[in-house]
Amino acid sequence: MEKPVIILGAKGIAHPALEIFNSNKVVVYGFLDEDEKLHGQEINVVPILGNPEDEGFLKLVGKKCEAFVAVDDNKYRQFLVKMLNDNRKVQPINAxxxxxxxxxxxxxxxxxxxxxxxxxxxxxxxxxxxxxxxxxxxxxxxxxxxxxxxxxxxxxxxxxxxxxxxxxxxxxxxxxxxxxxxxxxxxxxxxxxxxxxxxxxxxxxxxxxxxx
The missing domain is CATH 2.160.10.10 (Hexapeptide repeat proteins)
Incomplete structure (x- = not known):
C-alpha cells in the first residue's frame, strides 16, 4: 500500500489499528476523533488532528490518503462508513x-x-x-x-x-x-x-x- 492512512477514531480499537498498520509498514498520517479534548494529543507520536467530519482533513481521503474507521460503536461506525461512501466515494481499507x-x-x-x-x-x-x-x-x-x-x-x-x-x-x-x-x-x-x-x-x- 503506497498511500498513508487516516484513522477515524482515536479510542478503543484505534491504538491496536495503528499497531497493525505499523506491523505492515503502512504509514498512518493521523487520527480524527469527535472528542475535542483529544485534539493535539498523540498516540505513539501520531497526532490526533481534528474531527472526523472536518472537510479539511477528509478531502485528503481518496486522493492522498486511505481511510480506516476505528470506532467500536456500531451505529457511529455505520455513520462514518456512510459518510466516506457518500462524500469521498471510497471504502475504508482493511486493517x-x-x-x-x-x-x-x-x-x-x-x-x-x-x-x-x-x-x-x-x-x-x-x-x-x-x-x-x-x-x-x-x-x-x-x-x-x-x-x-x-x-x-x-x-x-x-x-x-x-x-x-x-x-x-x-x-x-x-x-x-x-x-x-x-x-x-x-x-x-x-x-x-x-x-x-x-x-x-x-x-x-x-x-x-x-x-x-
Missing part, C-alpha cells in the same frame, strides 16, 4: 495484523479490523466493517455479515452464520452449523448450541436468552 491467517480461498470485504492470531478457514466469508479481536477463529465455510464484532478468543466453528450487527463476546464458542441472527448479542464465555434469534441476548453454558 489485518501480519500474524493473522486468512485462507487463500476465504472472502473478506472492506474496512475490517482483524487483530493478531485470528484464523479464518477455507471457504469462509467475512463481510465488511467487522471487528475481529485477537485469537478469534472463524472456521471453514462460516459466513460473517457486515458490522459484526467477535471478541478475543471466540470460536465460530464450521458452517456457522453470523448475521449483520451481531456481537459475540470474548471466549464464546458457537457450535457448527448454527445461525446467530441480526443484531443479536452473546455474552462472554457462552457456549451456543442452537440458533440465536435476531436482536436476542443470550448468555451461559449452554447459552439461554436473557429475559428483559
Amino acid at each position: 489485518i495484523h501480519h500474524t493473522a491467517y486468512i485462507s487463500t480461498d476465504a472472502t473478506i470485504g472492506h474496512g475490517n479490523f482483524v487483530n493478531a492470531k485470528v484464523n479464518v478457514g477455507a471457504g469462509a466469508t467475512i463481510g465488511s466493517h467487522c471487528i475481529i479481536n485477537s485469537g478469534a477463529i472463524i472456521d471453514h465455510g462460516s459466513k460473517v455479515g457486515d458490522f459484526v464484532q467477535l471478541g478475543a478468543g471466540s470460536i465460530a466453528n464450521s458452517n456457522v452464520t453470523i448475521e449483520e450487527g451481531a456481537f459475540i463476546g470474548s471466549g464464546v464458542i458457537l457450535v457448527s452449523g448454527i445461525t446467530v441472527g441480526k443484531n443479536a448479542r452473546i455474552g462472554a464465555g457462552s457456549v451456543v448450541i442452537s440458533d440465536v434469534k435476531a436482536n436476542d441476548t443470550v448468555f451461559g453454558n449452554p447459552a439461554a436468552s436473557i429475559k428483559k
Whole structure:
C-alpha cells in the first residue's frame, strides 16, 4: 500500500489499528476523533488532528490518503462508513495484523479490523466493517455479515452464520452449523448450541436468552 492512512477514531480499537498498520509498514498520517479534548494529543507520536467530519482533513481521503474507521460503536461506525461512501466515494481499507491467517480461498470485504492470531478457514466469508479481536477463529465455510464484532478468543466453528450487527463476546464458542441472527448479542464465555434469534441476548453454558 503506497498511500498513508487516516484513522477515524482515536479510542478503543484505534491504538491496536495503528499497531497493525505499523506491523505492515503502512504509514498512518493521523487520527480524527469527535472528542475535542483529544485534539493535539498523540498516540505513539501520531497526532490526533481534528474531527472526523472536518472537510479539511477528509478531502485528503481518496486522493492522498486511505481511510480506516476505528470506532467500536456500531451505529457511529455505520455513520462514518456512510459518510466516506457518500462524500469521498471510497471504502475504508482493511486493517489485518501480519500474524493473522486468512485462507487463500476465504472472502473478506472492506474496512475490517482483524487483530493478531485470528484464523479464518477455507471457504469462509467475512463481510465488511467487522471487528475481529485477537485469537478469534472463524472456521471453514462460516459466513460473517457486515458490522459484526467477535471478541478475543471466540470460536465460530464450521458452517456457522453470523448475521449483520451481531456481537459475540470474548471466549464464546458457537457450535457448527448454527445461525446467530441480526443484531443479536452473546455474552462472554457462552457456549451456543442452537440458533440465536435476531436482536436476542443470550448468555451461559449452554447459552439461554436473557429475559428483559
